[in-house]
Amino acid sequence: MFKKLLDDRGWASAELALLTPALVFLACVLGAVVAIAGDRAQLVLAAHNGVLAAMRSETEESVRATAALTLSSVKVLNVHVNRSTLGAMATVTVCVEAKRPLPQPLAALAMAWHECATSVMEP
């Protein structure tokens, strides 16, 4: 039994040496995918809540605060409220831009995402 294990020792080491970096790399990719999806889902909700607040004719500061309150784990870079007209309608577009803060060696890799939502205003 032990002799058989010793025979296979080199094969198992080679397998581990090949598989471990691939497993670690793919685990990092999956973690990043889940983190990015979570961040962007928060942004969609933030834009949604912001445009609902803008529909109530609240001030721009209130709209920004409403959108920022939705975001818990990402850093808000900008909340842009744009009011315009579309034919006879008054519309408001709320765009939220944010990114996940990363520790210093990885800070340059942080990507900023933005989401917008548009609705009509109270006449």
Next chain:
Amino acid sequence: MNVQHRSWNREVRTVHVPLATSGAASAVSVMVLTGNSPLLATWRERLPLQRGSVDITARTGTGRSSERGSAGVMAMIAVAFLAAVTWVALLKCDLVLTRMRVQTAADVAALTAAQMGCPPAADIARRNGARLDSCQADAGTLSSRVWVCVDARVDLPRGFTVCAHARAGTRMEPTQ
């Protein structure tokens, strides 16, 4: 011909080679006998006749030599499996995000339809990246409210369609 050969940790004590010589090459059958096993492998190959020992390490299939390359195959299978899992996760995240965007478009379109009617709601859905499939105003069930139901959808490149449904109501002035 007897050949002494050491193959990794198994010593091949005797290689018995019955020869049927024919010119420079021979049909050679080799029976590999080891210390513990009476017969590990039978090897038959055409070889040029040579004096001295015959290297049978890579041909007899004993020790690590028979497993050479198997780690690479298993690694490729595992990496392909994990890449497939990653692709499915990416697709799932894309669908979840699109679902949230479509729901936002449907919610805002429903609020717009409750205030201003269905034509502006279609435009609002389009500006939020969705398409308004249906908009139905139901003002008869409650005298003071109008309810609208909207269905919005987004067609994804890979043939998926994400739909959302929203319902909203607004207070109307009672008619005299």
